[in-house]
Amino acid sequence: MQTTLLDLNAPERFGVEIQTDISLAPYTTMKVGGPAEYFAVVQTVDQLIRLVRWARAADLPYLVLGGGSNVLISDAGVRGLVIYNRCRQVRIDAAPCCVFPLDDRPFVFAESGASMAGLARRTVSAALSGLEWAVSLPGTVGGAVVNNAGAYGGAVQDNLYDALILGADGDIEEVPAAQLAYGYRTSRLKAATGGRLTAIHAGFGPVVLSANFRLTLGDPAALQAQAQHNLQHRRRTQPVEASLGSTFVNPPGDHAGRLIEAAGLKGAAVGGVQVSRQHANFLINPGGVGGATAADVVALIKYVQQVVAQRFGVQLTPEVQFVGEWESDE
Ligand SMILES: Cc1cc2nc3c(=O)[nH]c(=O)nc-3n(C[C@H](O)[C@H](O)[C@H](O)COP(=O)(O)OP(=O)(O)OC[C@H]3O[C@@H](n4cnc5c(N)ncnc54)[C@H](O)[C@@H]3O)c2cc1C
Missing domain, CATH: 3.30.43.10 (Uridine Diphospho-n-acetylenolpyruvylglucosamine Reductase, domain 2)
Structure with a gap:
């Protein structure tokens, strides 16, 4: 360098x-x-x-x-x-009392560093429907747009209208969602940052600057109820300790968490990292900063993969992206 x-x-x-x-x-x-x-x-x-x-x-x-x-x-x-x-400006161009023609739905603008959950909560408060699945999603709008984040039956691709992107060629372009090649937790942007399976290094890839979502007017009480349900379900089912979220992608027709639990791996630990007893697809770092190393996490990921492969013949694929300098690309 x-x-x-x-x-x-x-x-x-x-x-x-x-x-x-x-x-x-x-x-x-x-x-x-x-x-x-x-x-x-x-x-x-x-x-x-x-x-x-x-x-x-x-x-x-x-x-x-x-x-x-x-x-x-x-x-x-x-x-x-x-x-x-930390670019966190958000604008909601809609008053809940207005009546929008079907082809002129309200827009929601967010800079890419805005909290996705914060944005979703604001839209729910404005009686706009489309992002209630995201009220408890960690991370930013930019990360969600890159990853096609989703939960509770919804995903970014359902309501993203376009994204303002600083392309690898240096030009700034408003790219329609249809051109982002969305798939399950992936997009053209994610492929450009290295994809799911290989380690990602710093590079010269595209940068999401902001995003426009197009939502529909919803029933305020029903939206609040759905948002509360999603929040409470997450609190009930997911650990509060430091984690990566879901460690592995669900294999076709099954759940990674079910397989890990059935393999008897809940509570298995390497160094400061352990398989959550609450949700087996979560690896947790109860000690927080300084409590565990990335090497511990990788060792536990490999151990879980090995045991699940031996028991069920299923090769689990990490959901999380490996970033930085590794001895060998995972
Ligand atoms: C407890 C927990 C629960 C989770 N639950 C879910 C869930 O229900 N559904 C789900 O889909 N995900 C879930 N996740 C994963 C994660 O929240 C999402 O993938 C989220 O969208 C990532 O956003 P981020 O801002 O944290 O991205 P980061 O982790 O910061 O970055 C992820 C990738 O996106 C790139 N990136 C980020 N911002 C930009 C940008 N502006 N321009 C270009 N590239 C960018 C980064 O370089 C990196 O390659 C969960 C995670 C945790 C910890």
Whole structure:
């Protein structure tokens, strides 16, 4: 990496400070992971655009980090620039009392660093239907758009109208959802960041700047009831400790959690990481930052895969993305 040629003070012109050697563990929901070689926080979309363009011009690979809820960052950390996205403006262009013609549904605009759950809760309060599945989803709008996040029968692809994307060529484009090649927890953007199975390094990929969702008017009481149901179901069924969410993708016709539980793996542990007793598809780090390492997580993932393969002949595929420098790409 050509670090010697970098003018790390240049981004200060647009209000961004570049820090070095910053631990990423606190920025993830699993609370593990080594340092970012370079680290910057952006608060506005203008800063995000200018920082990415600066990094490209400096030939410095970058990686956007949202809520850190779908990444396992290696203990060795990330070479290049990690951009912590705090662009959180949200706008709801709808008054619940208005009557919208069918072809003119209300728009909801969100910058990519906005909390997806916060956005969903605001739309429910505005009596807009379409995002109630997301009221308890960890992470940002950007991460959800990249991953086609979903829950309770809904997913980003159902209501995303378009996304403003800073493309790999440096152009900013409003890309219709139909062009994002959405599939189960994947998209054209996710493939561009490395896909599900290989380790992701900082690079020069596309960046989601903001998103427009198109919703429908709903019954306020029914929406509130659905949102409450989704929140309570999650509280009842998922552990509160630091975790990666669902560790493995559900294999066709089955549930990863069921297989792991049936293999007797609830409570199995490596170092500071264990298989949750509440939900077997969750690996938890009860000690928080410093309580476990990424190597512990990988060792437990491999152990679970091995036992489930031996018992049931099913190869579990990790849902989470492996980020940073690993001894060998997982
Ligand atoms: C307790 C728990 C429960 C979960 N439940 C669910 C669930 O029900 N359904 C579900 O789908 N997921 C679930 N997840 C996974 C996770 O919440 C989603 O995948 C979420 O959408 C990730 O968003 P994020 O902002 O945290 O992304 P991050 O983890 O920060 O990033 C994920 C990937 O997206 C890229 N990225 C992030 N922002 C941008 C951007 N603006 N532009 C370009 N690339 C970007 C990152 O570089 C990285 O490759 C759960 C996770 C946890 C911890």
